[in-house]
Amino acid sequence: VKDRRRVGLATFAAGALVAGLIGGGVATAGFNALDDDGPTGTAQSVPESIVVNNTDDVNTITGAAVTASPSVVTIAVSGGSASGSGSGIILDTDGHILTNTHVVTLGGQVSDPTVEVKLNDGRVFAATVVGTDPLSDLAVIKIDAPDLTAATLGNSDELNVGDTAIAIGAPLGLSGTVTDGIVSTLNRTISVASSAVPEETPDSSESEDGEGFNFLPPGGSGEQQTQSQGSIYLNVIQTDAAINQGNSGGALVDGDGKIIGVNVAIASAGSGESTGNIGVGFSIPINYAERIADEIIADGEATHGFLGVSVTPSAGDGSQTTSTFSSGALVESVEPGSPAEEASLQVGDVITKVGNFPISDPQSLTAAVRIQTVGQQVPVEVIRDGDTRTVEITLAQVPTQ
16 A cells, blocks of 8 residues: 655634534535435435556545445435434444434434445445434444444544544545545534524533634534524534535545544535535544443433532632633532532633543533543542642533433
């Protein structure tokens, strides 16, 4: 396998960025088979597998795509008057497929969707929803099909900034599309609108400013969904590999073709139908996604860590701040009987790290706690009265709202 030469990175300046929902959105793109009686009624004239014409001259990207593509599927979802599409990753030969919650619910518009899956080889199967997890925006669906190729999962904890990142999915309904770039940054926290999260979520800021990355509805419209109940905070991999609407639930893979993330969102300077890739895409780390998927398959639902504090942005000196930049999460209250109280966290403490995740604001704290396993003992770094200390905290399960 020949290494592909890296190209220089361009810098860019952007105003306020809006993240587009990258599942669905093909209804106005001209490539959507959902316009017919069913999602399998029209065959696409695009290749369903990776074309390699010269096997003597194959670069890293081609090799990784050939390895991973048989495990990446296109998903068509409909319900009521809504329809859309996304992507998914085959987890096992039993037919479990990992995707996003916003793909199978069409951004919260459909509670009982009709789901079909098109495999890389062109076969189409009806799918059932095994379970969804709105707090991580992950979901598992299942098909009954022979001869499936399960994906090989990588280790997202071992990623470095600058590593090769390859996105595989069905942007705008174009199955088998491959784009590449690098891991732009790790441990990025984004805020995305969700129509299925609880109206109140613990371990968040006292007040929400409404800023951050927000999904657009699956149809490509810039209008906010009326069903939206709040926001979720995700710890993600940022990549400059081109990701567009329809890539949701698809694979981000490394140079060996191993899955390192589940594509979930993009940032865009536009809105509505003009929303598209500008080199800022986001993917849920596969180590987290695998845990969530395993729990959904086993129990029909997933668990998330709970700390039990309400926080606000903190200035460098530990005081509350309204600045655009903050240096931690200032504890404003501690919930009685919570893991935070049991570990003797106090009002006025500034949380700066949870496990291996640096904490810069309330949103990054929420994402870092959610990604942890329930019952796991996690080191939490806090600043109290000017001194830095580490407290071991055993996280509980997020309370049912």
